[in-house]
Amino acid sequence: MISRSPALPVALRLALRELRGGLSGFRIFMACLILGVTAIAAVGSLTRAIQEGMEREGQSILGGDLEINIFQAQLESDAREWLTERGTLSDSARLRTMARVDGAPRSTLVELRAVDNLYPLYGDFITKPMLDNDALFERRAGKWGVAIDPLLADRLGVEPGDTLIFGNVKADIRAFIEREPDKANMGFQLGPSVMIQRAALEETGLITTGSLVNFYYKLKMPAGTDIKAVRKDLDEAFPDANWRVRDRSTSAPGLRRFIDQMGIFLTLVGISALVVGGVGVGNAVRGYMDRKTKTIATFKILGADGSTVFKTYFFQILLIGLVAIVIGMVVGSLLPSILTLFLPDTLPVKPDGGVYPVALVLSALYGLMITIAFAVWPLGKARDLPPVRLFRALVAPERRWPRFIYMATIFGAATVVVLLAVGMSDNRILAAGFMGGAGATLGLLRFTSWMIERLASKAPRSRNPLIRMAVANLHRPGAATGAVVISLGLGLTLFSTLALIEGNLSERLTEQVPEEAPAFFLLDIQRYQLEEFEQTAKGIEGVDELVTVPNLRGRVTKLNGVNAADVEVAQNVRWILRGDRGLSYMNELNSGSHLVDGDWWPADYSGEPEVSLGKEAADGLGLKIGDTISVSVLGREITATVRSLREIDWGTFGFNFVILFDPNTLKVAPHTYMATLKASDAAEVEAHKVLTNAYPNVTAIRMKEVLSSVNTMMDQIGTAVRATAAVAIIAGILVLAGAIAAGFRQRVYESVILKVVGAVRSQILRAYLLEYALIGLITAAIALGLGSLTGWIVVDFVMEMEFSFLPAPMIFTVVTSLLVTILFGLGSSYRALGIKPNAVLRTE
Structure with a gap:
């Protein structure tokens, strides 16, 4: 008899004895866990490595301890x-303009x-050849010097010694830029750096009223200075200043936000891969328990209670799982050093190698909870089965649910996974939505697999024995239908979703945009140039649809008389209250928007200031017709009083303004104009040459250059997403292999019976082929x-883009x-068919 006391040491000893037989049957189990844990550990470690690198290099990325950015x-x-x-102050400016070859x-x-x-206050400005600032930029023989991005040299076909023209200034190319330490802090760039x-800059004539130029003032303070205190003093000394302040801990906010969000997304996808792997864990445990049926029955006949049986195999599963988790952690900790070799050069820092305990512990917790959640079910069912039912499990599987304590354990482990994913995320709404969607998908797949089995069991019996056998195999005891649908279905669902999202983004950017968008955006057109500019542009053959609009900048200060800083507004419109916004006025409503509330001004309007707002922005700001907004x-x-609300179609790629003033209020204010024009392919080059040569101060942005920059960024994002989706698919394939392996014993038994009653191998294989084709098609559907x-929900509702089925x-x-x-x-079936019937029948 097996001793009942103490149960824990006995169960542990039995578990260790069972492990002496090796890990046969647990290879898929371990592979699934290792893959999922590795993915989460690697993503978490790489994200943390980049974040630490940016924190360490914060001064160099910002170019100072403190930065003030003023627009115009x-x-x-x-x-x-x-x-x-309070320190050493460096002065710089940045604007987009045209570079012309002399x-x-x-x-x-x-x-x-x-x-x-003084540039740079921190970091290294590296050029080729390496020159100091005096040698690079000083005036020689009436010409200033410049350093340029090598990309610009490729575009214009120039080299050191050649001359470029910027407005009224001629400058010699003296070096190529190898490293610009604070480039990441500048944000998105449309053109190469100069x-x-x-x-x-003062001599170029490019800085005039309305020019889109940013002035930067970077401060280097003595070591040990309390930067937060200095920022607080700055705010108190200049409370009404219209500038943006950053310090070294908040440098490159756009890049930091992107890295954080990308890390969250990839971690969530990694968790999905681990959940898929969890199905494999459950399949492996089910298959293992199936093979251990006689051993468990023997334990119970010899006096072991259900608790001892459960603990024995739970400890065994847990020990194997821990080994797999440790392997995944080790591999995940090593991967970032390899992945850094493939990171884009646009990153301001190269992550250091190292171990990041938080990321590794999180990946281990995820792996442990997933193991528990998916292993307890089959173990709990085996715990309460009497020996006679264990022996009949092959042909009459037990369908009762495990005890409440085991169901509570499963629920608890799943809850921990969700709480970790949501609680550790900066974007809890995204994480909760993702986890909720993954759970709903998993539940729907399980329900669908159950419906397939039910429908197959109720389907009319075909006269064709192969079809009859294939349909019967979909619902027979031990059928792989449920496991295949869930495992492969979840991975393929994730892949198809990501593929559709990425494909729709690419299609919108590369196919539809060129047909709808203007060929050029032209900025900084002066008022005195407008009439002549329009005549010149319209006189170029192949140019049509020239649209010019006034361009001003303003800052929203009050909403209905309340200071904007004190008003609670929706998250999606907070950007309107941060810094200056683009403003304009129009006599007639353009084709990029249409009124949804209120009315448009008459052509001769000369009354009090009024505005037309974008409907979405107005709703987010809590404004309606008759309310006031101060700018x-x-x-x-x-x-100004809100006169109308507009639905804005941003997809036209024309000039659309959230805030449009009446045609009278801003008419006398100093401002410039912007323009868009469409041109045939043949006329693009000519229009670009004529307009930029005739008006050196005008900046021409070609849509093709915008798309090129965006596509480069999308390619980098797509590579990361596809790689992570591939992890989920690989996990699904591993789980599929495990699901089929778990039913191997059943398949052997079935093939032996069929051979005994006269079926030949080719007939059985055709039946199996049809069975798996049905499962594969159903899973794909x-x-x-x-x-x-x-994909439709994300593209249509989240991204607000037209969805295409690709x-x-x-x-x-x-x-x-x-x-x-x-x-x-x-x-698997071919291996089962190779086993001799007499070898199987002797053991039954």
Whole structure:
């Protein structure tokens, strides 16, 4: 008899004895866990490595300890004096303009940065050849010097020694830029960088009223200075200042936000892969318990209670799981060092190698909870089965649920996974939505597999024995239908969803945009140039649909008389209250929007200030017809009444403004104009050459250059997403292999019976082929349906873009599902058919 006391040591000893037989049957189990834990550990470690690198290099990325950024205005003398009293102050400016080749009809858009001799305060500005600022930028023989991005040299076909023209200034190319330490802090760039002396910018004639230029003032303070205290003092000294302040801990906020969000997303996808792997854990445990039926029955006949049986195999599963988790943690900790080799050069820091305990512990917790959640079910069912039922489990599987304590354990483990995913995320809504969607998908897949089994059991019996056998195999005891649908279905659903989202983004950017969008955006057109500019543009053959609009900047200061800073507004419109916003006025409503409430001004309107707002923005700001909004324009606060609300179609790629003033209020304010024009392919080059040569101060942004920059970024994002989706699919394939392996004993038994009654191998294989083809097609259909639904929701409602059903990823999903299911299914079945009937019948 097996001793009942103490139960724990006995169970542990039995578990260790069972492990002496090796890990046969647990290879898929371990592979699933290792894959999922590795993915989460690697993503978490890489994200943390990048974040630590940015924190460590915060001064270099910002270019100072403190930065003040002012749009279209320079620092007042009192503020400059205040800053210089606290450290070393460096002055720079940045604007988009055209770079033209002297003596040649070639030009392109560039990001022109004008820096002083103190640049950079931190970090290394590296050029090729390596020159100091004086040698790079000083005036020689009437020409200033510049350093350019090598990409600009490729675009314009220039090299050191050649001359570029910026407005009224000619400058010699003296070096190529190898490293721009604070480039990441500048945000998104449309053109290659050009560095020039700060004093030279004043001579270009590019800085005029309304020019879209940012002025940066970077402060280097003595070591040990309390930066937060300095920021607080700055706010108190200049409470009404219209500037943006950053310190070294908040440098490159856009990049930081992108890295954080990408890390969250990839971690969530990694958790999905681990959940898929969890199905494999459950399948492996079920198959193992199936093989241990006689051993368990023997334990119980010899006096072991259900608790001892459960603990024995739970400890065994837990020990194997812990080994797999440790392997996954080790591999995950090593992967970031390899992945850094493939990171884009646009990152301001290269992550250091190292161990990040928080990321590794989280991955281990996820792996442990998933193991418990999926292993307890089959173990709990085996715990309460009497010996006679254990012996009949092959042909009459037990369908009762495990005890409440085991169901509570499963629920608790799943809850921990959700709480970890949501609680550790900065974007809890995204995490909760993702986890909720994954749970709903898992539940729907399980329900669908159950419906397939039910329908197959109720289906009319075919006269064709092969079809009859294939349909029967979908619902027979130990059928792999449920496991295959859940495991492969979840991975393929994730893949098809991501493929549809990425495909729709690419299609919108590369196919529809060129047909709808203008060929050029033209900025900084002066009022005195407008009439001549319009005549010149319209005179170019192939140019049509020239649209010009006034361009001003203003800051929203009050909503219905309440300071904007004190008003609670919706998350999606907070950007309207941060810094200056683009403003305009129009006599007639353009085609990019239509009224949904209120009415448009008459052509001769000359009354009190009024505005037309975008409907979404108005709703988020809590404004309606008749409410007031105050905007500071060039230092003058204008309070206007909301006259109308517009639905804005941003997809037209024309000039659409959230805030449009009446045609009278801003008419006399100093401002510039912007324009869009469409041109045939043949006329694009000519229009670009004529307009940029005739108007050196005008910046021409080609839509193709915008799309090129966006596509580069999308490619980088897509690579990361596809790689992570591949992890989920690999997990699904592993689980599929485990599910089929778990039913191997049943398949052997079945093939032996069929051979005994006269079936030949080819007939049995055809039946199996049909069975797995049915499962593969059904799984593909489910994945297509769920993936298409999820992709449509994200594209249509979240991204607010037109959704297209793309055949390529869908066909890939179907073909992958069919091939993988059939290959693994037939591989297992072929092995089962190779076993001699007498070898099996002797043991039964």
